[in-house]
Amino acid sequence: MSSSADALERLYDQAVTLYQQGDFPAASAAFTTMLQQAPRFAPAHNGLGLCLYATGSTRTALEHFEAATRCDQFFAPAYINRGMALRDLGRLPEALACLEKAVALDPRNANAHGNRGMMLTEMQQPAAANACFDRCLQLNPDYPDAPGMRLLNKIYICDWTNLAYDVGDLLERLDRGQRAAPPWALLAFTDSLELKRKVSEQWGRGKHAENPVLGPVKAYTGHQRIRLGYYSADYHRHATAHLIAELFERHDRAKFEVIAFSFGADTGDDMQRRIAAGCTRYIDVRTRNDREVAQMSRDLEIDIAIDLKGLTQENRIGIFAHRAAPIQVSYLGFPGTLGVSYMDYIIADDVVIPESARPHYTEKVVNLPGSYQCNDRKRAVSERVFTRAEAGLPETGFVFCCFNNNFKIMPGIFEVWARILNAVPGSVLWLIEDNQAAVANLKRNASAFGLDPERLVFAPRIAPDEHLARHKLADLFLDTLPYNAHTTASDSLWVGVPLVTCPGESFPARVAASLLTAVDMPELITPNLQEYEALAVALARDPARLGALKDKLAATRATAPLFDTDAFTRNIEAAYLRMLADHRGTP
Numbered sequence: 001m002s003s004s005a006d007a008l009e010r011l012y013d014q015a016v017t018l019y020q021q022g023d024f025p026a027a028s029a030a031f032t033t034m035l036q037q038a039p040r041f042a043p044a045h046n047g048l049g050l051c052l053y054a055t056g057s058t059r060t061a062l063e064h065f066e067a068a069t070r071c072d073q074f075f076a077p078a079y080i081n082r083g084m085a086l087r088d089l090g091r092l093p094e095a096l097a098c099l100e101k102a103v104a105l106d107p108r109n110a111n112a113h114g115n116r117g118m119m120l121t122e123m124q125q126p127a128a129a130n131a132c133f134d135r136c137l138q139l140n141p142d143y144p145d146a147p148g149m150r151l152l153n154k155i156y157i158c159d160w161t162n163l164a165y166d167v168g169d170l171l172e173r174l175d176r177g178q179r180a181a182p183p184w185a186l187l188a189f190t191d192s193l194e195l196k197r198k199v200s201e202q203w204g205r206g207k208h209a210e211n212p213v214l215g216p217v218k219a220y221t222g223h224q225r226i227r228l229g230y231y232s233a234d235y236h237r238h239a240t241a242h243l244i245a246e247l248f249e250r251h252d253r254a255k256f257e258v259i260a261f262s263f264g265a266d267t268g269d270d271m272q273r274r275i276a277a278g279c280t281r282y283i284d285v286r287t288r289n290d291r292e293v294a295q296m297s298r299d300l301e302i303d304i305a306i307d308l309k310g311l312t313q314e315n316r317i318g319i320f321a322h323r324a325a326p327i328q329v330s331y332l333g334f335p336g337t338l339g340v341s342y343m344d345y346i347i348a349d350d351v352v353i354p355e356s357a358r359p360h361y362t363e364k365v366v367n368l369p370g371s372y373q374c375n376d377r378k379r380a381v382s383e384r385v386f387t388r389a390e391a392g393l394p395e396t397g398f399v400f401c402c403f404n405n406n407f408k409i410m411p412g413i414f415e416v417w418a419r420i421l422n423a424v425p426g427s428v429l430w431l432i433e434d435n436q437a438a439v440a441n442l443k444r445n446a447s448a449f450g451l452d453p454e455r456l457v458f459a460p461r462i463a464p465d466e467h468l469a470r471h472k473l474a475d476l477f478l479d480t481l482p483y484n485a486h487t488t489a490s491d492s493l494w495v496g497v498p499l500v501t502c503p504g505e506s507f508p509a510r511v512a513a514s515l516l517t518a519v520d521m522p523e524l525i526t527p528n529l530q531e532y533e534a535l536a537v538a539l540a541r542d543p544a545r546l547g548a549l550k551d552k553l554a555a556t557r558a559t560a561p562l563f564d565t566d567a568f569t570r571n572i573e574a575a576y577l578r579m580l581a582d583h584r585g586t587p
Contacts, residue, residue, distance in 0.1 A: 004037075008034060008037060008038060008041070011030055011033065011034050012034060012043060012044065012047075014030055015027050015030035015031050015034065015044075015047055016047065018030060019047060019050060019051060019054075024051045024054050024055050027047070027051050028048055028051040028052070031044045031045075031047040031048035031051065032048060035048065040071040041071070042067075042068040042069075042071040042072035042075045042078060043068070043075070045064045045065070045067040045068035045071060045078070046064070046065060046068040046075065046077055046078045046081060048064045049061040049062070049063075049064030049065040049068065049078075049081055049085070050081060052064065053081065053084075053085060055211075055213070055291065056289035056290040056291040056292070056318060056322075057289055057291075058085050058088050058089060058289050059085075059089070059287075059289075061081075061085050062082065062085040062086065062089070065078050065081045065082035065085055066082060068082075069082060074105055075105075076101075076102045076105040076106035076109055076112060077102075077111075079098045079099070079101045079102035079105065079112075080098070080099060080102045080109070080111055080112050080115055082098045083095040083096070083097075083098030083099040083102065083115060083116075083119065084115060086098060087118075087119060087122070089287075090286065092119065092122065092123055095119055096116070096119050096120070096123065099112060099115055099116040099119055100116065102115075102116075103116060108139055109139075110136045110137075110139035110140035110143050111143075113132045113133070113135045113136035113139065114132070114133065114136040114140075114143050114144075114145075114146050116132045117129045117130070117131075117132030117133040117136060117146065117149060117150075118145075118149065120132060121149055121152070121153055122313070124435075126153035126154070126156045126157050126437070127153075127157070127437070129149070129153050130150050130153045130154065133146045133147075133149060133150040133153070134150070137150070142178060144179040144180070144206075145179060145180065145181055145182050145185075146180075147166075147169065147170050147173060147180045147181060148170055148180055148181020148182060148185035148186065149181070149182070149185060150166075151163075151166050151167065151170055151181070151185065151189065152181075152185040152188075152407070154166070155188060155406075155407045155409075155410070156406070156407045156434070156435070156438070157406075157435060157437035157438045157441055158406055158407075158409060158437075158438040158441040158442050158445065159437075159441050160411050160441070160445060163410075163411060164411075167189050167190075170189065171189070171190060171195065174186075174195055174198070174199055175195065177198075177202070179202055179203070179206060181199065182199075182203060182311065183196065183199050183200045183203050183311040183334075183336065183339075184311055184312045184313060184334070186199055187335070187336075187482075187483045187508050188407055188408055188410060188482065188483045189482075190482065190506075191481075191482040191504040191505045191506050191509050192505070192506070193357055193360035193505055193506050194360060196336050196337070196360070196506055197336075197337050197339055197360045197361070197362070198339075199339075200311060200336065200337050200338055200339030200340075200362075201339035201340075201362065202339075203311060203339065204317075204338065204339045204340035207317075208317045208318050208321045208340060209321065210321050210323075210340070210341060210342050211291075211318070211321045211322050213291065213322065214291065214294060214295060214298065214322050214323065216323070217298055217323050217325065217326050218326060219303070219326045219580075219583055219584050220301040220303055220326070221584075223301065223303065225253075225254070225255055225256055225257050226255060226256050226257070226303050226304065226576065226577075226580065227256075227257045227259060227300065227301060227302050227303045227304075228251070228256055228257065228258050228259065228302070228303070228304050228306060228576065229259045229260075229261060229297055229300070229302035229304070229305045229306065229324065229325060230244075230248070230258065230259070230260050230261065230279075230306045230308060231260075231261040231263070231293075231305065231306065231307050231308060231309070231316065231319060231324075232260070232261075232262065232263070232264065232307075232308035232309055232333065233262070233263050233264030233265075233309060233314040233315075233316070234264055234308065234309070234314075234333070235260060235262045235264060235271070235272050235275045235276075235282075236264065236265060236267040236269050236271055236272045237267070237269050237270075237271045237272075237464065238264075238271075239486070239487035239488075240308055240332060240333055240487075241271045241272075241275055242271065242376060242379060242464065242487060243332065243373065243374050243375060243376060243487055243490070244308070244332065244374055244376075245271065245274055245275055245278060245376050245378070246278075246374070246375070246376040246377060246378055246565045247374045247565065247568070247569055247572070248260070248275060248278035248279055249278040250565055250566060250569040251569060251573065252569075252573060253280070255573070256573065256576075257280040257281070258278070258279045258280045258281075259279065259280060259281045259282075259283065259300060259302065260275060260276070260279045260281070260282045260283065261283050261285050261293060261297070261319075262282065262283065262284050262285065262286070263285050263286050263288075263293070263314075263316050264286070264314065266284060266286070283296075290316060290318030290319045290321070290322055291318075291322050293316070293319045293324065294319050294320075294322035294323065294324040295322075297319070297324035297325055298324065298325075302324060302325040303325060303326065303327065303580060304325055304326075304327045304328075304329060304576055304579060304580065305319075305320065305324040305325035305327070305328045305329065306328075306329045306330075306331050307319075307320055307328065307329065307330050307331070307333070307343070308331060308332050308333040309333040309334065310330055310333045310334020310336075310338055311334050311336075311338055312333055312334050315333075315334075317338065317340070320340075320342055320343060321340070321342060323342060326583055327344055327345070327579050327580065327583050328342060328343050328344050328345075329343070329344065329345045329346070329347060329579070330343050330345070330346045330347070330363060331346070331347040332347075332373070332374070335352070335486070335506075335507035335508040335511065336506065336507050336508065337360060337361040337362050337363060338362070338363065339362050340362065341362065343362070343363050344363060344364060344579070345363050345364045345365075345366050345579060346361055346363040346364075346365055346366070347366050347368060347372055347572065347575065348365055348366070348367050348368070348372045348507070349367050349368050349369075349370070349371055349372040349514055349518075350367050351503075351510055351513050351514035351517050352372055352507050352510045352511060352514045353365050353367060353507060357505070357506075357507075366575050366578075366579070368568070368571045368572060368575060369561070369571055370518050370561030370562070370564070370567065370568065370571065371514055371515065371517075371518035371561050371562050371568070372514065373486070373490060373511070373514065373515060373518075373562070374565065374568050374569075374572070375490055375494070375562060375563050375565060375568070376565065377563055377565050379464075379465075379468065379494065380464075380465040380468075381465055381468040381469050381494075381495060382463070382465040382466045382468065382469040383469070384466055384469050385469075386466075386469060386470040386472070386473055388473060391430075391457070391459065391470055391473055392457050392458070392459075393428060393430065393457055393473060394426070394428060396426065397426035397427055397428060398424050398426065398427040398428075398475050398476075398540045399427070399428055399430055399473060399474045399475045399476075400417070400420065400421065400424075400427060400428070400429045400430065400474070400475065400476055400477075400478050400536070400540070401429070401430040401431070401471070401474035401475075401476070401477050401478070401492075401497070402417075402429070402430075402431055402432075402477060402478050402479070402480060402485070402488075403430075403431070403432045403459070403467075403471075403477075403485075403488045403491070403492070404432070404479075404480050404483075404485050404488050405432065405434060406431070406432065406434040406435070406438040406442070407434075408480040408483045408484075408485075409431075409442070409480060410480070410481075410482075411445070412481070412529075413480050413481050413529075414442075414445060414446075414449065415449050416529055416532065416533050417429055417451075417478060418446065418449035418450060418451040419533060420478070420533055420536045420537055420540075421451055421455055422450065422451060423537045424537060424540040424541065427455070427540060428455045428456070428457050429455060429456050429457070429478070430457045430458075430459060430473075430474055431456060431457070431458055431459065432458070432459055432461065433458035433459055433460050433461065439458050442456060443456060467491075468491060468494070468495050469495075471491065471492060471495040471496075471497050472495060472496070472497075474492075474497050475497070475540070475546065476497065476498055476499070476500065476536065476539055476540065476546065477489070477492040477497050477498065477499035477500070478499075478500060478536060479499055479500060479501035479502070479512045481501075481502055481504055481509060481529070482504045482506065482508065482509040483508045483509065484501060484503075484508060484509055484510070484511045484512040484513075485499065485501075485511070485512050486508075486511045486512075489501075489511065489512045489515050490515055490562065493515060493516075493519055493553065493557070493562065494557070494563065496550055496553055496554050496557070497550075498521065498524055498539075498546070498549045498550060498553060499512060499515075499516065499524060500524050500526065500532055500535055500536050500539070501513055501516065501524065501525055501526070501532070502525075502526045502527070502528060502529055502531075502532040503525060512525075513525045515562055518560060518561045518562035519553060519556055519557065519560040519561075519562050519563075520552075520556050520560060521549070521552065521553065521556075523549075524549070
């Protein structure tokens with residue numbers, strides 16, 4: 001080996017060490033020096049791309065990953081990284097092709113299989129994704145997040161094969177500190193506040209550590225109106241948008257400016273147009289990296305930055321890691337702690353986060369009166385009158401429903417449902433139809449629990465206003481545990497269908513109880529699954545009792561805190577003002 005080659009190898013080793021230590025500017029400088037000496041050295045292009053990617057410069061990083069694959073068409077790591085950069089830019093088919101190329105080049109590369117599994121999960125191909133995760137875990141049993149993602153794909157199609165073992169294995173991995181699942185994958189599997197905080201903190205340290213590159217940010221004092229920044233990928237026909245649209249419209253424009261930052265799909269649908277019209281300013285930041293969005297927020301002098309995604313898929317928590325505003329708030333999108341030091345507050349209520357749960361949140365908890373959940377009184381309910389035949393329901397018999405996403409249905413609650421239906425002859429359970437695999441598996445699971453699968457009826461997804469209208473064919477909504485109905489619960493209550501719930505310990509397991517409290521119907525909150533089952537059966541057998549509950553719900557809906565958007569807006573504005581006063585040290 002020549003002396004120049006030796007020097008290049010030493011410089012490469014130094015650059016890799018700097019990268020691993022998190023010193024990205026120094027690592028970038030070293031990789032750049034290497035490329036000046038050897039412009040076609042693929043590992044240096046790849047290394048520089050990784051440094052740029054780590055600091056949020058995804059598009060420039062992609063150029064270097066592409067250069068690496070041009071310089072060495074057999075260099076699998078560059079195809080993996082190129083795929084992940086393309087994924088972040090929303091170019092999923094191209095991203096998948098890159099990862100498939102990496103797998104073909106290096107079949108024993110666990111990283112290639114794991115990232116391909118993540119890509120296929122996002123593309124809603126759970127069976128193909130899990131084949132990737134299975135191979136990934138064969139090659140590296142401790143591969144980060146793969147066990148949790150594999151399990152999430154299984155319950156997405158309601159495949160409960162060996163589920164108890166898989167859940168136990170996942171929780172054991174997490175308990176011993178292994179990064180075995182992203183926080184959002186845990187919501188349906190565990191009700192443990194302690195474990196959820198632990199996983200969120202681990203995720204924050206590993207994926208979204210605080211980034212001081214933009215320096216500190218101070219409170220802005222020269223504003224006539226407080227500038228609220230709301231950040232989301234869901235400003236379209238999505239549950240978050242359906243809840244928050246009227247809040248944007250109701251904010252007091254004499255006191256607040258409302259700036260929406262959108263990093264989700266540009267659908268142009270009616271909800272996206274409404275959100276845009278309801279804001280002071282609507283900014284599409286899909287093509288901006290996290291650092292750029294944080295800098296833009298500072299340039300706009302956002303006083304309070306409100307993250308509506310949290311640690312869900314499509315999150316951009318990196319924006320807040322760069323400190324987008326003096327005050328940063330987690331709200332609505334993720335039911336739990338983000339586990340990061342730079343998120344200052346979480347907005348909740350006394351039911352979803354009681355005093356005893358506060359130690360499990362890294363944020364300061366701000367509990368609103370009434371309910372934490374904003375709602376939209378303008379939500380349209382179609383005038384179409386559905387018949388039972390149109391909905392695939394029998395002409396007679398009691399209709400239980402649960403319009404939650406199928407992945408929230410776990411064996412424990414499903415077994416309770418089977419007993420409820422068997423105790424109410426002629427009744428059916430009306431579920432949303434997420435995918436055909438879930439339908440087939442739920443029918444098979446019904447047989448396993450002694451329930452005739454024909455008593456499950458599946459509702460295809462339709463326009464939101466028509467979906468609300470067809471609720472009226474249902475008699476009683478049965479909640480899930482440990483991941484409750486959230487928007488689906490408020491939908492049900494809005495159209496007058498009572499809901500039975502059993503709250504758990506953590507935020508996602510207490511939302512339905514919060515909503516029932518906010519419509520003054522605590523009698524539908526049960527302390528355990530035995531009483532949940534007994535209440536559901538009793539209501540189905542007692543039409544007068546159920547009718548009285550429906551009458552009460554109809555009478556209170558107009559004034560209930562859950563649906564009083566004006567009062568909710570004043571409450572959350574008062575919370576924002578208190579945050580600002582605390583930050584400025586003013587009374």
